[in-house]
Amino acid sequence: MQAVQPQAELEPATHAPSAIERVVTSSQHNLSGTPRPSTPYGARSRVSTPISRSASRTATRSVSGSATASTTGAYLPSGERYFKSRRVEKGSIERAWMDKKDPKEKWVTIIPLLGIVVGLAISGLLIWDGLRTVVNHEYCEVLSENFTTxxxxxxxxxxxxGGYGNGQFEQTTDSDENVYIDDGVLIIKPTLQDENLVNNDNVIDLRGHGCTGGRWSDCLASTNTTNGTIVxxxxxxxxxxxxxASIKFGRVEVTAKLPAGDWLWPAIWMLPTNNKYGGWPKSGEIDIMESRGNNYTYGQGGNNIVSSSLHFGPNSFNDGWWxxxxKRQALHTTYADGWHTYGVEWSEKYIFTYIDTRLLQVMYTHFDQPFxxxxQFPLSDSNGTQLVNPWSSTGSNASPFDQDFHVVLNVAVGGTNGWFKDGKSGKPWLDSSPTAKRDFWEARDQWYPTWQKQGFMQVKKVVMxxxxxYNGC
Structure with missing residues (x-):
């Protein structure tokens, strides 16, 4: 019987534990709470990632049932074990999927391309339909005013x-003090009233002096120091x-620079020339542009915002302007900082306003139903009086905007109709106050300085x- 040679004992430097043994040892050592010594500079790194208890138990069972173990590591002099990680070199792994492509893979490219094509087709169809429905009317020039004289x-x-019943604070004059031409530019400029007329008992009577208003209150005003009313x-x-110059359907463009000054109210608008359906607002009103002279901090928006609207209704208490x-806000600027063209295009089927270009629309109303x-007017007034449709006999959806209108340019000041809301940004009067004009006047040290730099509207061109x-065109 041949004697069995005793197996030589492996030196710690040459014995290599299996990968599983290293995991178990590392895990058990970590779970024991005994801190591992830090790896000396230059030594190969040991496993430092914690292993869960379940992983440790699984690894231990695997070791106990394993017959063989790889020898890829060695013992450190301290008895701890380490392993050397090996990075997989590029190209060392076969990529079978490159040899035979999945037939479904092509749809990853086809589906996005189809989506792009369909999207472009739909966009083109919408653009074509939009261009097809745009009506490019032909026009006759009625007015092209450059204000040379x-x-x-x-x-x-x-x-x-009177200020058209808005309770405005200005007296409109035919004086060159308030309306004049300066180097090809029309200037509409508000100025202070004569202090003697305001501070002492006085009467302004414009009858016989060219008063253009239709009511007595449009031509008469007085100062009464006893009750606090003033001119x-x-x-x-x-x-x-x-x-x-009037038009029935067409286009109007006004190139203007708006004023900067508290409580100023510039407007570019149109009124019916003959009031075919009766007094305001039965015959309508077209507001191309309205704004406020206050700066951007004003609660309702100052000269950084303009608005457009239509006025129409059976009486002044039932106006469909709402x-x-x-509104249209200026982008990073104000409408007082530069020239802008405020326009309206108006036909028997629609009306819209715009700024600088027809593409930048503000208000658009299609005449697809009677006004x-x-x-949406009620059946009766607040006092129970039945409201009557003033346009019922025309059979036109455009009524009352189917008659001649002319252009109006002005700069109003203040008012008691709510254009300047009470309590906003230090408004110095209340609309309901019987002394609203006096309250405004007494606050002139606050608002008048804001008019000094550019408290006027400038207009350099009007085209109708x-x-x-229509109208012989």
Whole structure:
């Protein structure tokens, strides 16, 4: 019987534990709470990632059932074990999926491409349909005003005190103090009233002095130091083309720079020339642009915001303007900082306003239903009086905007109709106060300095175009 040679004892430096033994040893050592000594500089790194208890138990069972173990490591002099990680070299692993492609893989490319093609087709169809429905009307030129001189055959200066029932504080004059031309630019400039007329008992009577208002209150005002009422505390200008330029359907463009000054109210608008359906607002009003002279900090928006709307209704207490008023804010600037063109395009089927380009629309109203329905008016007034449709006999959805309108340019000041809301940004009067004008006047040290730099509206061009097929065009 051959003697069995005793197996030589492996030196610690040459014995290599299996990978599983290293995991178990590392895990048990970690779970025991005994800290591992740090790896000396230059030595190969040991396993430092903690292993869960379940992983440790699984690894231990695997070791106990294993017959063989790889010898890829060695003992450190301290008895601890380490392993050397090996990075898989590029190209050493076969990539069978590169030899035979999945037939479904092509859809990863086809589906996005189909989506792009379909999206472009739909966009093209929408653009085509939009262009197809745009009506490019032909026009006759009615007015092209560059304000080289004052044309009294076209323009009229209004002289009155009433302010169209808005409770405005200005007296409009025909004086060159308030409306004049300076180097090809029309200037409409508010100025202070004569202090003697405001501070002492006085009467302003414009009857016989060219008053253009239709009511006695448009031509008479007084100061009564006893009850606190005063004459209009400021003067300003309002002009119109009623005398020489009106259109029924067409286009109007006004190039202007708006004023900067507290409680100023610039406007570019249109009124019916003959009031075919009755007094305001039965015959309508087209507001191309309205704004406020206050700066951007004002609660309702100052000269950084303009608005457009239509006024229409059976009486002044039932006005449908709220159905289509739209605001447009200037981008990183104000409308007092530069020139802008404020326009309206108006036909028998629609009306819209815009700024600088027809593509930048502000207010758009399509005449797809009668204005009586569009206005959503009640059956009766607040006092129980039945409301009557003033446009019922026309059979036109465009009524009352199917008659001649002319252009109005003005700078109003203040007012008691709510355009400047009570309590916003230090407003110095209350609309309901019987002394609203005096309260405004007494606060002039606050607001008048804000007018000094640019408290006036500038207009350098007005164009009126008549749509062909109407008014002899």
């Amino acid at each position: 004052w044309n009294s055959h076209i323009w009229s200066k209004e002289v009155e005190l 209009n505390p400021v003067k300003s200008g309002r002009i119109n083309t009623k005398l020489g 159905r289509n008023i739209v 009586w329905e569009y206005g 175009l008549q749509q062909k097929g």
